[in-house]
Amino acid sequence: MLRMICKRMLIAVPSLIGVVIITFLLTRALPGDPAAYFAGPAATKEAIEQIRTKLGLDQPLYRQFVRYVSDLARGDLGNSLTTGQPVGYEIRTRLPASAELTLLGLLLSMLIAVPLGILAATRPNSLIDHACRVIATAGVSLPVFFTGLILVYVFYYLLGWAPPPLGRLDVFFSPPPHITGFYLVDSMIAGDGELFLASLKQLILPALTLGIFSLAPIARMTRASMLAVLASDFVRTARASGLAPFTVVITYAFRNAMLPVVTTLGMVFSFLLGANVLVEKVFAWPGIGSFAVEALIASDFAPLQGFVLTMAVMYVALNLMIDILYGAIDPRVRIEA
Amino acid sequence: MTNLALPREDGAPSSGLGAALRHARYILRDNAVTGFAFALFVLIVLAALFGPYLVPYDPLASDTAAALKPPSLAHWFGTDQLGRDVFSRVIVATRLDFLIAVTSVALVFFMGGLAGVAAGFFGGWTDRIVGRVADTVMAFPLFVLAMGIVAALGNTVQNIILATAIVNFPLYARVARAEANVRREAGFVQAARLSGNGEVRILLGQILPNIMPIMVVQMSLTMGYAILNAAGLSFIGLGVRPPTAEWGIMVAEGAAFMVSGEWWIAFFPGAALMIAVFCFNLLGDGLRDIVDPQRRT
Numbered sequence: 088m089l090r091m092i093c094k095r096m097l098i099a100v101p102s103l104i105g106v107v108i109i110t111f112l113l114t115r116a117l118p119g120d121p122a123a124y125f126a127g128p129a130a131t132k133e134a135i136e137q138i139r140t141k142l143g144l145d146q147p148l149y150r151q152f153v154r155y156v157s158d159l160a161r162g163d164l165g166n167s168l169t170t171g172q173p174v175g176y177e178i179r180t181r182l183p184a185s186a187e188l189t190l191l192g193l194l195l196s197m198l199i200a201v202p203l204g205i206l207a208a209t210r211p212n213s214l215i216d217h218a219c220r221v222i223a224t225a226g227v228s229l230p231v232f233f234t235g236l237i238l239v240y241v242f243y244y245l246l247g248w249a250p251p252p253l254g255r256l257d258v259f260f261s262p263p264p265h266i267t268g269f270y271l272v273d274s275m276i277a278g279d280g281e282l283f284l285a286s287l288k289q290l291i292l293p294a295l296t297l298g299i300f301s302l303a304p305i306a307r308m309t310r311a312s313m314l315a316v317l318a319s320d321f322v323r324t325a326r327a328s329g330l331a332p333f334t335v336v337i338t339y340a341f342r343n344a345m346l347p348v349v350t351t352l353g354m355v356f357s358f359l360l361g362a363n364v365l366v367e368k369v370f371a372w373p374g375i376g377s378f379a380v381e382a383l384i385a386s387d388f389a390p391l392q393g394f395v396l397t398m399a400v401m402y403v404a405l406n407l408m409i410d411i412l413y414g415a416i417d418p419r420v421r422i423e424a
Numbered sequence: 425m426t427n428l429a430l431p432r433e434d435g436a437p438s439s440g441l442g443a444a445l446r447h448a449r450y451i452l453r454d455n456a457v458t459g460f461a462f463a464l465f466v467l468i469v470l471a472a473l474f475g476p477y478l479v480p481y482d483p484l485a486s487d488t489a490a491a492l493k494p495p496s497l498a499h500w501f502g503t504d505q506l507g508r509d510v511f512s513r514v515i516v517a518t519r520l521d522f523l524i525a526v527t528s529v530a531l532v533f534f535m536g537g538l539a540g541v542a543a544g545f546f547g548g549w550t551d552r553i554v555g556r557v558a559d560t561v562m563a564f565p566l567f568v569l570a571m572g573i574v575a576a577l578g579n580t581v582q583n584i585i586l587a588t589a590i591v592n593f594p595l596y597a598r599v600a601r602a603e604a605n606v607r608r609e610a611g612f613v614q615a616a617r618l619s620g621n622g623e624v625r626i627l628l629g630q631i632l633p634n635i636m637p638i639m640v641v642q643m644s645l646t647m648g649y650a651i652l653n654a655a656g657l658s659f660i661g662l663g664v665r666p667p668t669a670e671w672g673i674m675v676a677e678g679a680a681f682m683v684s685g686e687w688w689i690a691f692f693p694g695a696a697l698m699i700a701v702f703c704f705n706l707l708g709d710g711l712r713d714i715v716d717p718q719r720r721t
Contacts, residue, residue, distance in 0.1 A: 105560030109569075113576040224709065228702035230652055232659050233675060233694035236682045244685050251683060361567025365656055369679065380660045383575055395572040399564045 091414050099407050106399040111155050114392055164396070165389035167382065174393035178375055182397075183268025184255055185367065185374030189359055191271075191290060192297025200302045201348070204309025208317060208344075209336060219306055226303030231362040235296040235369035242292060249292050252370040260285050293370040300362050301355050305348065312347040316340045346417055353406045360398050458710025464703040471515055472522040481509035483516040483669045492681070495688055502688035504677065510688060513669040514696050520670050521700065524581065525650040528588035529643050535589060536596025537632075537639055543597065544604030545627050554601070558594035566591040570653055574662045584663035588653045592646050599642050603635040637715045645708035648701040655697050671697040 130138075139145050146154075158165075164174035207219035235252075242249040250257055255270055263273035263282055270286035316322060317340050325335045364376035371377065375394055382390035476483075481499075487507035495502040501510035543554035561569065573587035607613060608631075616626050655672030657663050664670040666677065671693040678690025 101556070102559060102563040105556070106563050109560060109564070110572070113572050224705050225702065228648060228698055228705050230655055230659075230672075230675070230694060230697050230701070232656065232679075233690075233698060236675065236679055236690050236694065240682050240685075240687050240691075244683060244687075357565045358567075360565035361570075361656075364567065364571070365659060368660055379571065383571070384661055388575070391572065391575050395564070395568055398568045402565050403563055 092411055095407060095410050095414075099403055102403050103400065106396065106403065107156065107159065108152075110392055110396045110399070111152055113395070114155075114388065159396075164393035167390045168387045169382070169385045169390075174390050177378060177390065178393055178397050181373060181375045181378050184372060185363055185376060187269040187271065188290065188293055188366070188372060188374060189297065189363055191294040193301060193355070193359060195294055195298035196301040196305055199298070200305035201309050204306045205313055205336065205341065207306070207310045208313030211314070216310075219310055223303045223307040223310075226299060226306075229299065231296060231300045232365040232369050234299055235293065235366055238292050238296055239369070250288050252292065254371050254373055255286060255289055257285055257289070293366050293372055296366050296369070297359060297362055301359055304351055304355055304358070308348050308351040309344065312344040313340060316344040319343075346413065349409060349413055349416065353409050356402060356405050356409075360402060457706055458713075461703050461706035461710060464699065465707055468518060468522060468700055468703060471518040473519075475515040475518050479509075479512035479515050481512040483508065483513045484667055492686055492689075494686075501692040502686075504674075504689045505681065508667075510674075510692050513674060514671070514692050517669040517671050517674065517693065518696070518700075520581075520664070520668070521651055521654065521672075521697070524585055524588070524654045525647050525704075528585040528592070528650045528654070529647055531585065532589035532592045532596050532646075533639065533643055536593045537600045539593075540597035540600025541604040541627060541631055541635065544601035545608050545631055546623070547605075547608075551601070554597055558597045561591065562594045564591075567653065567656060570657060571660070571662065574657060579662055579665075581663055584654050584657050587657070588650050591653070592650065595646060596639070596642060599638060600635060603638050604631050607631055607634060641708060641712045641715050644704060644711050648704035648708070651697065651701055651704070 162175050164178070166172065167174055167177060170177065203215075203219055203222070207213075207216040210216055239249070239252050243251060256262060260282055263270060263277045263279060266273050266276055271283060271290065274280075274282040274286060317336075322335060322340050325339050326332075330339075363374070364379060366372065367374045367376035368380050375397065379391055379394035382388070382394070485508065487503070490499070490503050490507040492505055493499060493503045493507075499509050499511065501514060504510055504513075539554045539557075543551040564572075570584075570587040570591050573590060574583045577583040577586065604627075612634075613626055613630055616630050617623075621629070654663065655670070655675070658670055658672035659676045661676070664673050666673060674693035675690045675697070678686070678688075678693070681687075681689050
């Protein structure tokens with residue numbers, strides 16, 4: 088098992104190198120002169136030259152790359168022009184907000200999609216099977232920012248059940264003491280039930296938006312892989328031995344059918360991390376996605392670059408975790424490694 | 425497609441247009457949903473082609489006296505904060521959104537398709553380089569990479585198209601590679617080789633036409649994603665700029681009014697976007713079922 092993890096980690100290294108090279112090249116592709124760009128429109132010629140030397144832009148490309156990598160190694164992602172804070176600091180403080188949102192969204196969609204897929208697979212061509220197909224196709228067709236706005240309109244404006252879509256907490260509350268950065272967890276640790284409810288209320292709509300978005304691939308994959316497993320010999324044997332249908336489906340078939348579903352999680356995360364940016368904009372969620380969008384509007388490149396790099400590194404790490412999880416579930420993978 | 429058409433029962437020879445139509449009807453009869461999607465597709469194409477000549481109002485003309493009016497007979501989809509007719513804007517936007525999707529899909533079809541076919545057919549270094557590039561692109565969450573590319577290259581529609589093409593590159597390269605790889609030693613390839621054709625000629629003349637059906641399915645499956653991606657980018661303020669009519673940016677403009685109850689400004693462009701993507705996805709699924717029934721899930 089340990090050997091497999093090490094081996095898999097080595098495979099992730101080229102991906103990480105590729106990610107760093109691409110993010111580096113993206114800065115160099117900036118239209119116009121990066122030095123003039125960083126100096127701002129009112130800068131004099133001398134100031135631009137000074138910044139060019141300071142940024143190391145007068146040096147050959149490979150030197151600039153070495154400098155970029157060594158800055159990265161020290162965790163230095165540059166400074167944000169708009170807030171004046173180091174980008175690394177901004178991303179660290181905003182990351183929990185995004186992570187809490189994304190994880191809850193994923194959890195919600197798993198809770199709906201997996202049972203739906205199982206039901207659809209055990210009753211092919213039934214009403215629920217067709218419903219599963221329609222939901223799967225409709226789910227991938229919904230623009231995630233549109234779903235979010237509809238939810239806001241229905242649950243905030245029409246029904247008045249949800250609070251206004253403005254961030255993680257109502258202004259009357261102050262955030263719980265920082266432990267994990269997840270308001271739900273922190274407020275529970277602090278034993279503040281009212282705060283827990285308040286943050287859950289803010290969180291539920293954006294999380295639901297992300298959940299609806301990622302519902303489709305998970306439901307689809309669960310259904311397909313359950314269908315394949317239910318047709319296999321060992322399920323027939325289990326049925327012939329007179330096991331209860333529930334035991335056959337859940338204990339025997341489901342555990343085996345989960346493997347391809349875990350594999351699709353990688354793709355689901357790719358979509359979720361992207362959709363996160365849009366959902367954060369709709370709900371004014373103070374995560375790293377809205378940080379990147381604010382930077383985009385202000386043409387502030389360092390935060391955006393830091394954001395792309397952080398997202399890519401997180402995505403590589405997530406894929407690594409999924410692979411390791413896969414090995415933990417499926418002993419055959421371990422033996423092959 | 426005519427060679428696939430069923431012979432007519434009265435024994436008359438099936439030929440030309442009539443046979444092609446019969447074959448299409450034969451396929452569509454079993455796939456009512458695909459037929460519906462196809463009809464929708466025709467509607468979208470018509471709106472893209474003729475929309476700007478048919479709409480009742482100028483999509484850019486503002487009329488502050490009639491601002492923020494709900495849907496009525498005069499303004500079917502209501503008016504936005506500047507009094508522009510939402511219906512006209514939604515219809516006119518079809519052309520731009522459709523154009524972005526088609527161009528980016530065509531672009532990635534050439535880039536990814538050719539690179540993938542070459543990788544699968546030649547193997548060796550070509551394969552390794554294409555595979556490495558595809559893996560690197562796949563290492564990013566796709567929308568995030570598209571954001572980075574557009575921000576770095578400049579905030580234009582061309583760059584949105586390019587970014588959408590780049591993030592789809594691995595999908596096309598992989599499909600083309602797998603399909604070319606299974607055919608590299610096929611009988612017809614060896615026959616072509618024996619009759620003295622060069623490798624590049626075989627690649628373009630034999631392999632490429634043979635994997636076309638699969639690639640076309642891939643194109644229609646990614647069209648929906650291309651539109652969503654482009655609309656998402658303009659929603660966060662990249663690419664298309666106001667006052668241009670484009671679905672993503674119209675939803676963004678209407679977003680602020682959603683909380684105060686003026687739902688129609690964001691709803692109609694969002695619904696148009698949703699219907700377009702839904703149509704492409706259904707069409708892609710239907711085409712896939714016809715071309716490659718085993719991949720159905």
